[in-house]
Amino acid sequence: MRHFQLCLAFASYLGAPSAFYTRHRNVVTSENEIRQLLYDPRDNHGTSDAFWDHRGIAFAKINLTLDIDPSSDITDSLLKLNSVMHKVLWGDHVSLKKLNNEQAGVLAKRFETTSEGDVLVMIDEMQHEDYEYDYNELFPFDDSNLIAKALRKARQDRERYMVLTRKRVLAGSGLGGGSADGAFVLKALSKTLDPIESLEMGSDNAFLQSDADIAFVSGRGEEVTTMAPLDYQGHLYILIPNERVSTPSVFKRARELIKRSELEERRLTKNDIVNQLKNFSKFKPHNALEACIENVNVKALLDLLITHCRSEQFGMSGSGSAFFVIGVNDEDVIRVRQDYGQPLMIVKTRFKQPGDDHAIFSYL
Numbered sequence: 247m248r249h250f251q252l253c254l255a256f257a258s259y260l261g262a263p264s265a266f267y268t269r270h271r272n273v274v275t276s277e278n279e280i281r282q283l284l285y286d287p288r289d290n291h292g293t294s295d296a297f298w299d300h301r302g303i304a305f306a307k308i309n310l311t312l313d314i315d316p317s318s319d320i321t322d323s324l325l326k327l328n329s330v331m332h333k334v335l336w337g338d339h340v341s342l343k344k345l346n347n348e349q350a351g352v353l354a355k356r357f358e359t360t361s362e363g364d365v366l367v368m369i370d371e372m373q374h375e376d377y378e379y380d381y382n383e384l385f386p387f388d389d390s391n392l393i394a395k396a397l398r399k400a401r402q403d404r405e406r407y408m409v410l411t412r413k414r415v416l417a418g419s420g421l422g423g424g425s426a427d428g429a430f431v432l433k434a435l436s437k438t439l440d441p442i443e444s445l446e447m448g449s450d451n452a453f454l455q456s457d458a459d460i461a462f463v464s465g466r467g468e469e470v471t472t473m474a475p476l477d478y479q480g481h482l483y484i485l486i487p488n489e490r491v492s493t494p495s496v497f498k499r500a501r502e503l504i505k506r507s508e509l510e511e512r513r514l515t516k517n518d519i520v521n522q523l524k525n526f527s528k529f530k531p532h533n534a535l536e537a538c539i540e541n542v543n544v545k546a547l548l549d550l551l552i553t554h555c556r557s558e559q560f561g562m563s564g565s566g567s568a569f570f571v572i573g574v575n576d577e578d579v580i581r582v583r584q585d586y587g588q589p590l591m592i593v594k595t596r597f598k599q600p601g602d603d604h605a606i607f608s609y610l
Contacts, residue, residue, distance in 0.1 A: 272357045272367050272387045277341075280367060280410060283356060284349050300434035301341040303605045304426035305333040305598055306415050307454060308484070308563040308570045311519060312533040313512050315464070320501045324449065324466040330473070330519055331453045332460040333598040334482065336607040338423060339371075339412035340393075340430045350406045358387050360394045363406040371414045372591075383490065384417050385424075392428030392447060400437035416591070418490030420564025422450045429454035441468035450564070459598045462516045471516065475599055478526045482572045483579045483610075485551075486591040489543050489567040496565040499538040510534055531561030531570075539566060547586055554582050576610055583610075 274280065281297060308331070315326035345353065345365075353365045360366065366387045385391065389398075393409050401407070409431065415423030425448040432439065432447075432455055444452040449467030458472040503509035512532070522529050539545050544567045551560050551569060559572040571579060576594070583590040595607040 270358075270368075270387060272365070274367055274369055274410075277369070277410065280353075280408070283352055298341045298343050301339070302430065302434075302603065303337050304340050304411075304423075304430035305335070305337040305454075305605075306421040306423060306426055306484075307331050307333050307450060308421065308482075308561075308568075309533060310523075310529075310531050310561070312535060312564070313514065314500060314504065314509065314534055316511050316513055318504075320504050324445065325497060325500065326465055327449070327463070327467065328514070328516075328519075329463045330460065330523070331450065331463050332476075333454075334484070334595050335598050335602060335605050336414065336484070336593055336595040337605060338414050338427055338430075339605070340427055340434075341410040342431060342434050343408045345406045345408055349408075353408060360387075360389050360391075360397075362389075362394075362398060362401075364394060364397050365406075365408040366391055366393055367408065367410045369410065369412045371412050372416065385411065385413055392424045393431055395447060396428040396431040396437075397435075399439065399443065400432055400435040416486055416490075416568075418492070419486050419568040420491065420562065420566045421484070421486075421568050422448075422454055422564070424448070425450045426454045441465075444468050459600060459602075462519060464516070473520065473523070476523060476526050476597060478572075478597065480572070481594055481596060482570055483574065484563075484568055484570050484593040484595065485547065485579065485582065486568045486593070487543055487547055487586075488589040489541055491539075491541060491544065491566040493565045495540070496535055496538045499540060500535060503537065509537055527573075529559065531559055531572075533562045535565050536562050541567065543588060547582075547590070550582050550585055554578065554585070580610060 310330040310332055312327060312329040315328055318326040350363055357365050357367060368385050397407055411427060415421050417424060428447050429451055445466055445468055452468050452470050453461050453463050456470050458470060460473045460476065462471045462473055463469065500509060536548060539548065547569060551571065555571055555574060558574050560569060562569050579592050583592060592610040593607055594610055
């Protein structure tokens with residue numbers, strides 16, 4: 247196991263990139279590739295911290311609870327949810343730079359740009375050599391990327407930006423990786439979205455853009471109520487299989503189960519959840535969408551967690567495919583991976599607390 251490391255905003259955490267099907271021209275191995283392209287002798291030989299206008303961690307999240315609101319109309323495009331979301335001290339590292347015309351021209355010769363001239367560049371820090379993924383699924387470099395959508399909403403006049411993302415959070419894992427990247431950009435550029443605009447960025451965008459570390463999120467994701475910090479300072483583990491889960495397909499299944507009255511319905515208020523969380527050591531996470539899992543390998547992982555961690559705290563995050571486990575040790579989760587018998591990324595981290603602005607994590 248790698249030792250825990252404090253990931254400062256200017257630090258590169260990992261080394262060589264994982265395997266893509268085909269390496270995209272916007273995937274780089276080092277930040278220096280960009281600095282050299284935009285070399286300016288006034289920039290302390292391209293190494294000054296002033297090179298970037300904004301940089302920091304786009305913290306991922308987990309769902310400690312997730313229920314479909316009983317008042318939801320299954321014909322609506324988005325179902326109403328009640329969820330306790332909590333940010334964790336792990337996520338993509340994002341750097342943002344506003345470009346002048348000369349810089350934009352130089353970068354456009356080397357990298358693919360969005361329709362508005364922004365340049366999205368990525369360093370692959372996925373940290374699992376056995377995983378296979380397509381960059382178009384993982385991190386598109388065009389207008390479909392939530393970073394590009396955030397820039398479109400936040401830019402003034404004809405501003406153009408370069409955004410470098412050290413990508414750690416796998417797409418389709420239920421951890422809010424893409425949404426967190428977009429939320430970081432919006433926050434960096436001091437752009438606050440109204441509820442409707444926020445939903446265009448994803449149901450977890452409002453929470454991820456907020457200052458809350460833990461919140462009760464309701465409605466379609468636009469209603470965010472900050473909650474008091476948990477009485478828990480220990481580690482948590484995030485288990486991420488080599489499986490991408492389609493959120494629309496999960497909610498399609500949820501609608502089918504609701505229609506047949508086969509999806510568990512919990513009528514808990516925010517106050518009910520708050521009271522349960524006060525005694526966190528006895529709190530049991532709950533995610534109604536676990537009943538909607540159709541991916542065989544994700545189901546197998548859930549079954550293993552039920553077997554190995556029945557008395558502990560665990561649950562699926564969002565619509566999957568990732569799970570989190572609390573109250574266990576390294577050996578416990580490594581045993582789960584051994585029994586799973588397939589690639590399984592394990593991230594050891596902590597809950598984000600007020601004042602935390604750096605990532606603290608390790609991989610097992």
